[in-house]
Amino acid sequence: MVLAAEPLIHKSFSPAQAQSAAPATKGPVGRESGLPVPRFVSIKADKVNVRSGPTRDHSVAWVFTRAGLPVEITAEFETWRRIRDSDGAEGWVYHSMLSSRRTALVGPWLKDGATSLYASRDAQSRVAAQVEPGVLGQVNDCDGSWCRFYGDGFEGFIQQEKLWGVYPGEKID
Template sequence: MARALPSRGPLRTLSALALAAMVMMGVIGTAAAAEDGTSGLPVPRFVSLKADKVNVRNGPNKDQDVAWVFSRAGLPVEVTAEFETWRRIRDADGAEGWVYHSMLSLRRTALVAPWLKNETVVLRAEPNADAKVVARLEPGVLGTVKKCDGKFCRLSGEGFDGYVPQSQLFGVYPDEKIE
């Protein structure tokens, strides 16, 4: 004998419909992002350059003039806007231009205090200001960001591995946590 299902009530039915609508909007939003070439990732965000030669253009297409050329893979840049398959980026000096999306990597890197002159930044063995000093890094040293707790980042590179105050890095946001 068939049994009647219990009534869900108007609020439970509306909640289920709202959830279904949110799921559909998420799917539609992702499809729209893919169709227009944007990534769907948050803007702004930090990324790094994939290649040793990356053209930075005045606008978001190949007909635009090349404003300058990066010549070092791994440099961190900040994505400040997206247009189709192009990303407007800002470098450590504040210069902005457009780069084709495939020239960028999600790998997180950072430059040690490129704004400092004639000073070094202390690299520590542990993520605290009293930890043993393991090295002193020159401004502009490039490293891979391993993790950040909002105050210190573990940074590694050629011949070094340790913790740097997060405020001394270009390539991470203040208080950003990276696992």
């Protein structure tokens, strides 16, 4: 069985291409939270407004319509976080609309069809599932090369480089 991606967000514009970022394990921390910037988090609610600036007075640029999507925090200003999505689009979200729960998308850039999830951290192990680019799942137990990736109806290990929502080489317990 191959799991396909569901629609993820509604945007009122065409977003920029995704940009790569440095791992959140070393480097600057946010003045407001004391946590690394950049870092990955996820969307907490099924409807989250993304604004053009860090106040409620700024216009809504687009709306996330699915909880759990991974986003990257790229800056902090008081109670607001500037985020970047998997398309590379950036905007501001109120901090309470974000969760520290780690999720990821199977690489939207993977154009060769389904990607294998394996029974263990070895591409020679049994294939546990096939997932299409854009499939959303939870991620944990990353060793810098492989992550345990799971969701509704699938579970297995995937090469970390095939996920958006985890930095290359990042370790997650």
